[in-house]
Amino acid sequence: MAIASRDALHTLPPALKTANLAIVFTDIKGFTERTSRQTLEENQRLLQVHETLLAPLFKAFGGRIIKSIGDAFLVTFESPTQAVLSGIAIQDRLWHHNRELLEDDQIHVRVAVNVGEVRVENNDIFGEPVNIAARVEGITDADEVFFTEAVYLSMNKAEVPSQEVGSFELKGIPGKIRVFRVPRAPYRVEAPAPDAVLPTQEELSSLPPYGNLALARVADPGLDLGALGQRAAGVGAAVGQRAAAGAVAVGQRATVLGKQARTATDALWARVYARLPPAITSKVSSTVAGWGVSAVLLAVVLLGGGLLLGEGGATLRAIRDVEGTSGAERAARVSEARRLIKQEEPDQRVYLNGRLEEAQGNWGPAMALYAQAVRKDGNGRAESRLISFLKHEQCGVRSGAAEVLAGLHLESARGPLETLADDGGPNDGASGGFLGLSTCDSKKAAASALKRLAAN
Known part of the structure; x- marks a missing residue:
């Protein structure tokens, strides 16, 4: 029997x-068809928004982003349950995001999940489980979360509902x-009382596709939940006749919910429930009498979920019409947009x-107004907008956004700031500042912002 030499062993x-x-x-x-009719800037903006919406949710459920190629993400999780929940949260988050956009501007994704033993090399993964996941994604419909039998057998079925699609x-x-x-x-959910007032079909249609089942677990999903109660007034007229009674009991019920909440998620949504106006909460109270906390929260989504991001469609279209114009045409369109903004709810005007x-390309004033909207109104869309600027192609915009986000003490910006601090961005080190005598470094600005966050 031959014995390998020491050099051979090495x-x-x-x-x-x-x-x-x-x-x-x-x-x-x-995505491919869409890029063929977009400018490079529009394509970059789409990918920036896409990453801003999805990446925090991957991380919230314990995911590790292996790579991002164009419009595609490859992410790994130690838990198959958490992997599927992240996909559910993403689809509901995109539903909320898309409700304020024209169809051509919306983002619809496919999510596919598999589980198995993979080879890990140089921060990448290989093996048949990866290939299967990629193939399953190819048969997944937009706005859906598909997963393999291996995931089904290993996940917690009490946390994730499932339905077989077929064998392929x-x-x-x-x-x-x-x-x-x-x-x-x-x-x-448990059956309601015989005399309960059930939600109408119109109210059911406002439910996010997965009922915020997973999104409600995220401490900061990027939604303007704090303003939900004020915007819920729009539904009040539709259900007002059925909602008059029981307004006093609503506050008591919300207090009970807060005491009964056993998880951080229940506590968060109990606070949202407490902010709802009587027109909604009395209806919820009568509809779900005797239900558990989770069922009550589902009813909140049924009756109020469609109000999160539904307003401002005409106003946003008028604002977009300003882009790319100049001179008298721009002045006229800006004037029309301002007229429509004045007609919006007070808590939306600063953001708009x-x-x-x-x-108009006025990045400094825009960021100042977004910061004001976050401080004054708790506006989640303004917060998301500021975070998206961390991926802007202009170094000055990225650096300014980092400084503003640090000043707002927004923990939701920590992940994107860490990414910018690690990777930097285009034109870092180029001349900028007063008379071009200084240089712009968004990577350094992000690192400084993270130190300020850590000090708070």
Whole structure:
């Protein structure tokens, strides 16, 4: 028997590192076709918004982003349950985001999940489980979360509802793969009292596709939940006749919810419930008498969820019409946008004025107005807008946004700031500032902002 020399032993390859992981693939529906009719700037803006919406949710559920190529994410999770929940949260978050946009501006993604032992090399993963996840994504519909039988067998079924789609032959994969999906909400709840006032079909249609089942677990999902009560007044007229009674009991019920809440999620949504006006909460109270906390929260979504981001459509269109104009045409369109902004709810006007400044390329005033909207109104859309600026192509805009976000002490900006501090951005180190005598460094600005956050 031959014995290898010491030198030969040193040349043997190291043992491969493997791990049993849940793998998530996502991509944007129709992205290739969409880029063919967009400018480069529009395409970059789309990808910036896409990353701003999805990346925090991956991280909130314990995901590790392996790579992002164009419109696609490859993410790993140690828990298959958390992997599927992240996909559910993403679809509901995009539903809220899309409600304020024209169809051409909306983002619709596909989410596919598989689990298995993969090879880990140089911050990348390889193996058949990865290939299967990619193939399943290819058969996943937009706005859906599909997952394999391996995920179904290993996940916590009490946390994630499921429905079988069928068995599929996938290219390059031996045998058929059973595929499941997350069905749409509402999910099963206890039966209401016989005399309960049930939500109408119109109210049911305002439910996010997965009922905020996973999104409600995120401490800061990027939604303007604090202003929900004020904007809920728009539904008051529709249900006012059924909502008059029981207004006093609403506050008591909300207090009970707060005391009964056993998790951080229940406590968060109990506070949201307490902010709802009588026109909604008395209806919720009568509808869900005797239900548990989770069922009450689902009813809040049923009756009020559609109010989160639904206003301002005509105003936002008028603001977008300002982009790319100049001279007298711009002045006329700005004037029309300001007229419409004055007709919006008071808690939205500062944010919309910020959007108008942004449409004119006035980044400083826009960021100042967004900051004011966050401080004054707790406006989640203004917060998301500021965070999206951290991916802007202009170094000065990124640096300014980092400084503003640090001043607002926004923990939701920590992840994007860390990314900018690690990777920097275009034109870092280029001349800027007064008379071009200084240089712009958004990477350094992000690092400074993170220190300020840590000091708070």
